[in-house]
Amino acid sequence: MSGPAVALTVAGSDSGGGAGLQADLHTFAAFGVHGTTAVTAVTVQNTVGVTGVHEIPPQIVADQIGAVVEDLRPTAVKTGMLASAPIIEAIGAAFRQHGIGRGGTIPLVLDPVCASMHGDPLLEPDALDALRGLFALATVVTPNLDETQLLVGTRDQRDAARALLALGAEHALVKGGHGTGPRSRDLLTDGVTEIWLDAERIETGNTHGSGDTLAAATAARLAGGDSLPDAVRAAKRYVTRAVATSYSVGAGHGPVGHPPADEPVRASAAGDEVVAARAGATP
Numbered sequence: 001m002s003g004p005a006v007a008l009t010v011a012g013s014d015s016g017g018g019a020g021l022q023a024d025l026h027t028f029a030a031f032g033v034h035g036t037t038a039v040t041a042v043t044v045q046n047t048v049g050v051t052g053v054h055e056i057p058p059q060i061v062a063d064q065i066g067a068v069v070e071d072l073r074p075t076a077v078k079t080g081m082l083a084s085a086p087i088i089e090a091i092g093a094a095f096r097q098h099g100i101g102r103g104g105t106i107p108l109v110l111d112p113v114c115a116s117m118h119g120d121p122l123l124e125p126d127a128l129d130a131l132r133g134l135f136a137l138a139t140v141v142t143p144n145l146d147e148t149q150l151l152v153g154t155r156d157q158r159d160a161a162r163a164l165l166a167l168g169a170e171h172a173l174v175k176g177g178h179g180t181g182p183r184s185r186d187l188l189t190d191g192v193t194e195i196w197l198d199a200e201r202i203e204t205g206n207t208h209g210s211g212d213t214l215a216a217a218t219a220a221r222l223a224g225g226d227s228l229p230d231a232v233r234a235a236k237r238y239v240t241r242a243v244a245t246s247y248s249v250g251a252g253h254g255p256v257g258h259p260p261a262d263e264p265v266r267a268s269a270a271g272d273e274v275v276a277a278r279a280g281a282t283p
C-alpha cells in the first residue's frame with residue numbers, strides 16, 4: 001500500500017479556526033499526513049472566547065472512530081477536547097475495541113484539554129475522573145500546568161509527571177510554556193529517563209492552538225513510525241516555529257501559524273508497514 005500516513009484526531013471544533021480539530025488538521029497537513037477526525041463537540045468560539053458548546057452524542061463519536069479505523073487505518077491517534085464523561089467512556093471503549101493506545105498497535109497522544117486559554121471550560125467538571133481513567137491507554141499525556149493542577153493537584157513538572165505515570169500513562173510530557181521566564185521548558189519522561197525540551201520563549205500573545213499543535217505534531221511523527229521521544233522532539237521544534245509564525249486576526253488572541261514542517265513524514269511510511277512493524281509482524 002502506498003500513500004500518505006494517516007492520523008486521527010478525536011477533538012472539538014473551534015469555529016474561530018485557531019485550536020481544536022482545525023489546528024490538528026493544519027498540523028497534520030504541514031507534516032504531509034492525511035488527517036481524519038472524530039468530532040466530540042462543536043464550540044461557539046472566536047479569538048475572544050468560547051460562548052457555547054454543543055456535544056456530539058457519545059455513540060456518534062465512537063462510530064466516527066470505528067469508521068475511520070476500519071477504512072483509513074490511522075497509524076497514530078490524538079485526543080483534544082473530550083467534553084463529558086459519557087463521551088470519554090464511549091471513546092475509551094472504542095479505543096480498546098480498535099487497538100488504539102497501550103495494549104494495542106496504534107499509539108495515542110492524549111492532550112487532556114480542560115479549558116481554553118481564556119479559562120472557558122471545555123470539559124464538564126464531573127468528567128475529571130473519566131479523563132484520568134483514559135490515561136492508562138496513553139502512549140503520552142501532554143498537560144499544561146493548569147491541567148496538572150486540576151488532574152493531579154500540583155504545578156511542579158516532576159511531581160506532576162510522576163503522578164501521571166502512576167495513573168498509567170507510558171510517558172508524560174508536562175508543558176511549562178505558559179510562564180513568564182525567558183525559556184519554554186517541557187519535561188518528557190517515562191519514569192526512568194528525563195528529557196528536558198528547551199526553547200526560547202517568543203514574545204507574543206498569539207499562542208492560540210499551541211497545545212493542540214504540539215500534540216498533533218507528535219501524532220503526525222508517530223504516524224510515520226518515529227519513536228515517542230523522537231516524535232516529541234520534532235514536535236517541540238515544530239511548535240516553536242508555529243509560535244514564531246503566529247499572527248493577529250480578530251480582536252483577541254491570534255493563532256499560531258502552521259508552516260510546512262522541516263521534518264515531514266515520508267509518504268512510504270504509511271499504514272500496513274508501520275502497524276506490522278509495531279506489532280513485530282512481517283509486513
Ligand SMILES: Nc1ncnc2c1ncn2[C@@H]1O[C@H](COP(=O)(O)OP(=O)(O)O)[C@@H](O)[C@H]1O
Nearest residue numbers: 144175177178184200201202210211214239243
Ligand atoms: N510564547 C511561547 N514561545 C515559545 N514556545 C511556546 C510559547 N507558548 C507556548 N509555547 C510552547 O508551546 C507548546 C504548547 O504549550 P502551551 O501553550 O502551554 O499548551 P496549551 O495550549 O495546552 O496550554 C509547549 O511546547 C510550550 O512550551
Ligand SMILES: Cc1ncc(COP(=O)(O)OP(=O)(O)O)c(N)n1
Nearest residue numbers: 012019020116117208209210211212
Ligand atoms: C475546540 C477546542 N479544543 C481545544 C482548545 C484548546 O486549545 P489549546 O491549544 O490546548 O489551548 P489554547 O489555544 O486555548 O491555549 C480550544 N480552545 N478549543
